[in-house]
Amino acid sequence: MTASNSQLGSKNEGESIxxxxxxxDESNSIVFFxxxxxxxxxxxxxxRSVDGLYNQKYxxxxxxxxxxxxxxxxxxxxxxFYRDKMLYLDAQxxxxxxxxxxxxxxxxxxxxxxxxxxxxxxxxxxxxxxxxHGSVYRNRCNxxxxxxxxxxxxxxxxVPRCSCGGVIKPEVVLxxxxxxxxxxxxAKELIRKADMxxxxxxxxxxxPAAFLVTExxxxxxxxxxxxxxxxQGANLVISSxxxxxxxxxTVS
Numbered sequence: 001m002t003a004s005n006s007q008l009g010s011k012n013e014g015e016s017i018x019x020x021x022x023x024x025d026e027s028n029s030i031v032f033f034x035x036x037x038x039x040x041x042x043x044x045x046x047x048r049s050v051d052g053l054y055n056q057k058y059x060x061x062x063x064x065x066x067x068x069x070x071x072x073x074x075x076x077x078x079x080x081f082y083r084d085k086m087l088y089l090d091a092q093x094x095x096x097x098x099x100x101x102x103x104x105x106x107x108x109x110x111x112x113x114x115x116x117x118x119x120x121x122x123x124x125x126x127x128x129x130x131x132x133h134g135s136v137y138r139n140r141c142n143x144x145x146x147x148x149x150x151x152x153x154x155x156x157x158x159v160p161r162c163s164c165g166g167v168i169k170p171e172v173v174l175x176x177x178x179x180x181x182x183x184x185x186x187a188k189e190l191i192r193k194a195d196m197x198x199x200x201x202x203x204x205x206x207x208p209a210a211f212l213v214t215e216x217x218x219x220x221x222x223x224x225x226x227x228x229x230x231x232q233g234a235n236l237v238i239s240s241x242x243x244x245x246x247x248x249x250t251v252s
Contacts, residue, residue, distance in 0.1 A: 016238045017248050023220045023236070024249060027196035030109040032100050033212060034242070035202025037225060039116050041094040041243045067175040075159045075167055082153075082170065086117075087136055089150065093124035095243035096200065099251070101125035106251045110194065113187045115202060115209055117172045130187045132179055132209050138171035179208065188215045196220040199234075200242040203227060 024030065036046035064070055065081045093101075101124040103109035111128035112121050119137050121129045139148040143166025152168060153160050160168040173179055191197060197216040202225065204210040213221070213233075223231045224238045224245050231237050238245055 013238065013240060016236060017245065019236055020222060020238065020245070021249055023196060023222065024103070024108065025252070027220060028108060029194050030103060030196040030198060031111055031113065031191050031194040031216075032109060033113045033191070033197060033199045033202070034096075035115040035200075035204075035206070037201025037203075038094075038096050038114070038242055039091070039118055039120055040201070041096065041241065042088075042091045042118075042120055044088045044091050044116075044118055044120075063175055068177050071169065071174060079153075079159055086172075087150075087154070088118060089136075089154070091118060091120060093120045095247040097121055097124035097126070099246040099249060102251045103249075104128065108251065111190045113190065113212065115206060128190075130183055130190065132173070132183060132187065134170070134172035134180075136170055136172060139168050140171055141166040142169045143167070184208070184212075187212055191215040192217055194218060196222070198222045198224065199231075200224040200246075204231075 036044075040046050060070070060077075062081075062085070065078060066086075071078045097120050100109060100112055100121065104111075104126055111130060112126050113130045113132065114121060115132050117131065117133050117136050119135055136153075137150045139150070139153055139160075140146065141148070141162035141164060144162060144164045146162050146164070148160070148162070148168050153170065162168055191212055192215050194216060195218050197213070197218065197220070199213060199222065202210075204213065219235060221234045222236045222238070223234045224240065224242050226239060226241060228237060229239055
């Protein structure tokens, strides 16, 4: 009698989880590099999946409405889209966020590098979080640089304006903008010093952020993503939900 595909898949995943657990147990400076797939399990849609923003119909393509020139030229339309599709302030951390915070608290994980802008890692309790694309929780006047919190965006009507009259801009990296070099350098340094790098919930299709994986110098590179079957240079690839996988890890 031969095992069914589902039984084989379950067995293989179980073996992968056991290997992941062993790698984590052996490590003391783990870094997690994550993308939109980490937050989809909290109900926040990603960009590139079947149900993602890129596959929804709008007057203009989402990448156009989230560009810097569109923000400058059409701030009212930008904010209509931004408030409707980019703010998920009621979203709660899921099993992945919680496990990563637990690993950090136990002294196993040294930091999180994220492409997400939703603040869920901090909400789960993670302390050292490097946000490559900024955060919806930080906003700044485009003229005088005065800082504003998220409520300044949520409670305003139309285009939110500073007391000086300038337009308030979310501190998120829009298309046509460059990543913060200080954040990028800090992420590179963190990854270089890691004895284990876990990459989860990202297709590694967004550059220059995806280049960060090449900064890792160790031999415990783990990739966890439903859509990835293999990844060059990875020591372990698990094609499954990041939350389901990390939920099975025991932190000692």
